[in-house]
Amino acid sequence: MANRLSTATSPYLRQHADNPVDWHEWTDEAFKLARSSTKPVFLSVGYAACHWCHVMAHESFEDEAVAEALNAGFVPIKVDREERPDVDSVYMDATVAMTGQGGWPMTCLLTPEGEPFWCGTYLPRPQLLQLLRAITTAWAEQEDQVRASGTAVVEALARAQDGVTQGQPMSEDLLAGAVATLTRSFDQEHGGFGTAPKFPPTMVLEFLVRHHARTGSSSAWTMLEETAIAMARSGTYDQVGGGFARYAVDRAWVVPHFEKMLYDNAQLLRLYAHVWQAAGRQDAAPLRELAERVVRGTAEFLLGPLHTPEGGFASSLDADTEGVEGATYVWTPEQLGDVLGPQDGARAAELLVVTEQGTFEHGTSTLQLPVDPEDPTWWQAVRAQLQQARDSRPQPDLDDKVVTAWNGLAIAALAEAGWLLDEPAWVDAAVGAATLVTEAHLVDGRLRRSSRGGVVGHAEAVAEDFGDLVEGLVTLHAVTADQHWLTVAGSLLDDAVARFSDGDGVFHDTASDAEQLVLRPRGRGDNAEPSGQSALAGALLAYGAAAGSADHLRLASDALAPMGAVAAREPRxxxxxxxxxxxxxxxxxxxxxxxxxGQSELAATALALTPPGSLVVVGRPGASPALLQDRGPVAGRAAAYVCRGTTCDLPVSTVEALRLALG
Structure with missing residues (x-):
């Protein structure tokens, strides 16, 4: 049996390389084999940090009986959803349409042409074996009917996609209405929205911090402040090592699902930097201090276990350690005492809500920080001791592939947070990641989705890759005043507009000249990260502001309209x-x-007073950013040029005048 996954650039695929299942990657060759052998395709989609993906792998894909059934009757294909989000999107739509819910691992049965006729998620071994036997019989005896059902599914999905509500302008009334809608689902007791499981609503909070800055909305501020505090003090935030887990399984944020994803932490890093900035304007000193602590801890996490030798950022840390969920992170009172001594151990247990009964499983507890310790110096020493002890435990696996979109999010976050908090090493790390991605992931002028160990994968970039990377590059340009990053961003945007747009503001997830799946996917909402549509709208706006391009600002407005109906109806x-x-x-x-x-005083004022989503560029010796071309000092003093859209004020040279201009 060929060991086809052993050379994959995806760690998730490599995890399955030694299975007795005769796995293929998603390739033309695999589907050619299905057609020539007249076998259906067994498609399994997951990702490296997924707990139930591991469970299904151990139960089923390492089992000889399952492997025998799969190898005899199917062409088995294994897909990393993080490497092929386009494949994942198409078949997740089918799974939700058939079952009413989705998730990973995702299991789909396809015709040799790729049309899905059965979809589901995790299946226990007995149920999977029963399914395989039933489908093998049905395919042998009723192949035409099975194929017809697959065609019908694709036709129904195509009709649903064509019937998506038309564009709606992102007006001031719509934005205010979204705040009102969010207020109705806000959890006033624990922060966040809805019940359990509870995911960090990072992009919604980013909206709220910007809306409050523009309008002064008290409800927007309340939801932002209470949720930011709740998450920062919760078990979902790693109080020892920094960084956030993917989500909480409970309403009160106590027990996380322990996987830690780059895309979450990059977005949360940037959000908490904006919360820090906003808290300064509000004279909210406790919130500002807490936000800064989270920013620094999350940046440490990105620059620690997620930083790759090539200068990029790895995708995730697993939820499991040696097959046990959360084993690296949880504690008992006795374990705290062993590390810290009886007195400090008891004090830490009380502070971190580590109980005899446990807040997690088997008498263990996650670490929470409901209140700040009275002695910060003591806490820093305790944190260092706990980190050292935790480092000696077995560690979760690292998925070290470098994904273009998520590195774009990290570039933006580290560049902006580094500028705001005066941490040049963070900006340097953003430059390193931008250099890696723009050099290694651009192959013959085409952007690729991911790399590992400096080796680029075959999958082409999707819309979110272009949008998030451009957002990061424009932010890096603003922070460094290096025109190179804006030039690269403009070239990427030209490519995206030419190959992903339908010309009416709508962006598909895949390029017009990329591999054609049974459907051309198009994201219709933001989920754990910006959809391709939203990411490109933001990238067009950021680039238009940085380059002074009215055309790009118009394209950004057009690209927002397809998201308007979702924003009005379901702003989350x-x-x-x-x-x-x-x-x-x-x-x-x-x-x-x-x-x-006087430049430094003007720059400090601008960084303190401009709301998130603004663009601030400060001239540097030898740099020539686009917004400062033909703009220089006034009467020998540094000048601030303030524009809103395509309308500019007269330049100002004093802090007082800049405050008035920004008011």
Whole structure:
């Protein structure tokens, strides 16, 4: 049996390389084999940090009886959803349509042409074997009917996609209405929205921080503040090592699902930097201090276990350690005493809500921090001791592939947070990641989705890759004043508009000249990360502001409209679109500060007073950013040029005048 997955660039696929199942990657060759052998395709989709993916692998894909059934009657294909989000999107739509719910591992049975005729998620071994036997019989005796059902599924999905509500402008009334709708689902006791499981509503909070900055909305601030505090003090935030887990399984944020994803932590890093900035404007010192602690801890996490030797950022840490969920992270009172001594151990247990009964499983507890310790110096020493002890435990596996979109999110977060909190090493790390992605992931002028160990994968980039990377590059340009990053961003945007757009504001997830699946996927809402549509809308807006391009600002407005109906109806699934809409309502705001006497004071004022979603560019010796071309000092002093959209004020040279201009 060929060991086809052993050379994959996906760690998830490599995890299955030694299975007795004769796995194929998603390739033309696999489907050619299905057609020539007239066998259906067994499609299994998951990702490396997925707990139930591991369970199904151990129960079924390592089992000889399951392997025998799969190898005899099917062409088995294994897909990493993080490497092929386009494949995942198409078949997840089919899974939700057939079953009413989705998730991973995802299990689909396809015709040799790729049309799905059965879809589900996790299946225990007995149920899977029963399914395989039934489908083998049905395919042998009723192949025409099975094929017809697959065709019918694809036709129904195509009709549903064509019937998506038409565009709706992202107006001021829509933005205000979204806040009102969010208020109705806000959890006033624990923060966040809805019940359990509870995911960090990062993009919604980004919208709220921008909306409050523009309007002063008290309800937007309340939801933002209470949720940001609740998450920062919860078991979902790693109080020892920094960084956030994927979600909480309970309403009160106590017990996380322990996987830690780059895309979550990059977005949360940037959000908490904006919360820190907003808290300064609100004179909310305790919130500002808490937000800064989270920013620094999350940046440490990105620059620690997620930082790859090549300069990029790895995708995730697994939820499991040696097959046990959360084993690296949980504690008992006795374990705290062993590390810290009886007195400090008891004190830490009380502070971190580590109980005899346990807040997790088998008498263990996650670590929470409901209140700040009275002695910060003591806490820092305790945290260091706990980290050292935890480092000696077995560690979760690292998925070290470098995904273009998620590195774009990390570039934006580290560049902006590093600038705001005066941490040049974070900006340097953003430059390193941008260099890696723009050099290694661009192959013959085409952007690729991922790499591992410096070896680029075969999968082409999807819309979110272009949008998130451009967002990161424009932010990096603003922070460094290096025109190179804006030039690369513009080239990527030109490519995206040419190959992903339908010309009416709608962006598909895949390029017009990329591999054609049974459906051309198109994201209709923001989920754990910005959809391709929202990401490209934000990228167009950011680039238009940085380059002074009215055409790109118009394209950004057009690209927001397809998200308008979702934003009005279900704002929790349009968080990034709403955040971009807020930036559009402010102009977007651009502040370019020339070199000259008083520059540092003007720059500090601009960074303190401009809302998130604005663009601030500060001139550097030898740099020539687009917004400072033909703009220089005034009467020998540094000048601030303030524009909103395509309308500019007269330049100002004093802090007082800049405050008035930004008011």
């Amino acid at each position: 699934f349009a968080g990034w679109a709403l955040a971009v809409g807020e930036a559009l309502q402010t102009g977007p705001l651009q502040v370019a500060i020339s070199e000259g006497e």
